[in-house]
Amino acid sequence: MWNLVIGLVIFFGLHSLHIFASEWRARSMAKNGALRWRMRFGLLTLLAIASIIMGYEHTRQAPIWLWNPPVWTHQIASLLVLVSFYFAAAALIPGTKLKSMVGHPFLLAVKLWAFAHLISNGTLADVVLFASFLVWSIVSFAVARRRDRAAGVAKPEYIGVHMDLAAFVVSIVPWFAMVFFLHKMLIGVSPLL
Structure with a gap:
């Protein structure tokens, strides 16, 4: 620990x-x-x-078990991680609607990823790991938004729906690989229990 x-x-x-x-x-x-x-x-x-x-x-x-999450939380977590992958892709691809709306979609991706793992895991190590990422991303997002407003930073311009579609395509491939192959191989647990 x-x-x-x-x-x-x-x-x-x-x-x-x-x-x-x-x-x-x-x-x-x-x-x-x-x-x-x-x-x-x-x-x-x-x-x-x-x-x-x-x-x-x-x-x-x-492991030190704090609670035993229901099986259905794994499927919800998988869907939330897909959304978090989309948020991360929207942060990397210029001109997405999400980036123009919030300015820091990668921090939203970390929040959602951490929350998804918190609801689907119940050990002390999981809580320490994912709760710390959740708290850090919440604080970072709040500070970044406050700093942007104080400095008068304009949010990135929205280019068009084709950039949103590109972000979705970029997010679906690694999500599919992670959920169906890599998570079991790297972590030892399938998210699709």
């Missing part, structure tokens, strides 16, 4: 610099160079993710 918690603290500490220490982050990038900053950030992120994975896998060997 300690590896999981330490990995989460490092991961969210790094990914919260833009929230709590944006000026220090900008100064550090200017001083050390953007490439060096990104390399260090990426390396520390990879180490944090490795710690999270090791801690999560270790806790799965002797």
Whole structure:
């Protein structure tokens, strides 16, 4: 469990610099160079993710059950994850309606992904992992929206429905692969129980 918690603290500490220490982050990038900053950030992120994975896998060997979710929550979670994949694709593809409406659809994707996993998993490790992602994404979204309003940042322009369709196509392929193949192979649990 300690590896999981330490990995989460490092991961969210790094990914919260833009929230709590944006000026220090900008100064550090200017001083050390953007490439060096990104390399260090990426390396520390990879180490944090490795710690999270090791801690999560270790806790799965002797899980502490807080509740036993009903089987139907797995199907609901799969559908919610599809929507979260669409939100993530809408964040990456320019000119989608969702991006023009909310400005930060990737944070919405993380919220939905975390919520889907919270309702369909009942161990202490699941709650620690997915609740921390949910809380972080809620705080990040609120701060980002407030910062955008204060700075007068205009939301991205909506280009057309063809960009929304492109986001759907981009999201459906990895979702299908994850639900029907990769989740069982990588995590050891099929989301379609």
